[in-house]
Amino acid sequence: MTPARIDVHQHIVPPVWAETLAARGLDSGGWAIPEWSSRGALAMMDRHAIATGVLSVTAPGVHLGDDASARALARAVNEYGAEVVKDRPDRFGHFASVPLPDVDGAVAEAVHALDTLGADGVVLMSNARGRYLGDPAFTPLWEELDRRAANVFVHPAQPPMDLLPGTPAPLADYVFDTTRTALDMVLKGVMTRYRRVRVILSHGGGFLPYAAYRFSGLTSTVVDRERPAEDVLRDLKRFHFDTALSASPSALPALLAFAEPGHVLYGSDWPFAPEEAGGYYDHFLETYPDFTPGQAAAIDRAGAEALFPRLAR
Structure with a gap:
């Protein structure tokens, strides 16, 4: 299959991130930190028809306790990522890490x-250490990212x-926390005020597509009677969503119906x-029977090309 x-x-x-986590006895929400190499990534991508991977550091991110160390770690991982992209700009992109909740440090690192x-x-x-992304x-x-019309993953x-006993955070809590922060961003006005920012939510948006009308209907009738349900839905629909671990026969129809x-x-x-x-999830995506014309191609490539023009053929 040709990578596309x-x-x-x-x-x-x-390596500096993995070593820092290991020195502090940390992992990713109870999930082990795997080994990584650009060669291994490219081999995986070729086997799964992936032309370009936009790389990011996962949880717990770079702020592990104190601001100074977080700023240094963010700079180190971003320079490492930039070098990987520099070597193969056709095959890799890069989302930079920022040291929230250190706002000044995050702004400076985002700009750099x-x-x-x-x-x-x-x-x-x-x-960010218990503070959600709608935090004033x-x-x-958000203002700096909006000025640059930045992509935010x-x-x-x-x-x-x-944690739920015996259950690592990626299994259940991650979909919950994605939904929680997305709703916080909408209710706190982030998605209304910063219209130039393009926000991608992981894992199909958690359970946001499934519960979107619950959020809009109860907000307008119970939480904020001055805010029409249509306004809440408009802001929820501004999000982009990735299919990671989410292209299933039950989740994909809800995601496509909402997005x-x-x-x-x-x-x-x-x-x-x-x-x-x-x-496992690629199989569901590739055999999904109800795509409308052009929908599969948009998921595979065209939607991302609109966000990342440099990756367009």
Whole structure:
């Protein structure tokens, strides 16, 4: 199969990041940190018809306790990612990490990454040490990203609560936390005020597509009677969604029914999702019987080309 897909949810594991986590006894929400190499990534991509992978550092991100260390780690992982892209700009893109909840540090790193390193956007964890992305304190970062019409990839993090016993956060809590931060962004006005930012939600948006009309109907009748349900839906529909671990026979119909045309993008979640998991969901995507004309091509490539013009053929 000729590589054609643009994978907006593919991870990178910079050695400095992996070593820093190991030194602190940390992992990704109870999920082991896998090995990574550009050669291994390219081999996986060729086997799964992926032309380009847009790489990001996953949870817990780069802020592991103190601002100074977080700023240094963000710079180190972003420079590593930029070098990977520099070597193969046709095969890789890069979402830069920023050290939220250190707002000043996050703004400075976003500017450096976008303007100097040529990052294709930034990745934000769904919560920054327990603070969600609609937090008013994060306004300066959203303003800076909006000025640059930046792509923002929202990746889930472990929510500020105990894990379900025996269950790593990526299994259940990640879809919950993605939904939680997306709703927070809508209710706090982020998606209304910053119209130039393009926000991609991981894993089909958690359960947002399935529950969107619950959110809009109850907001307008209980939470904020001055806010019409249609306004809430409009802001929820501004999100883009990736298919990582979400192109299933039950989830895909809900996602396609809710998302705006061109707002569903291919994602693999490799290597944190092993290759056999990617193949499991690829099969559902490739055999889905109810695509409208052009819909499959938009998921594989065209939707991402609209967000990342440099990756367009």
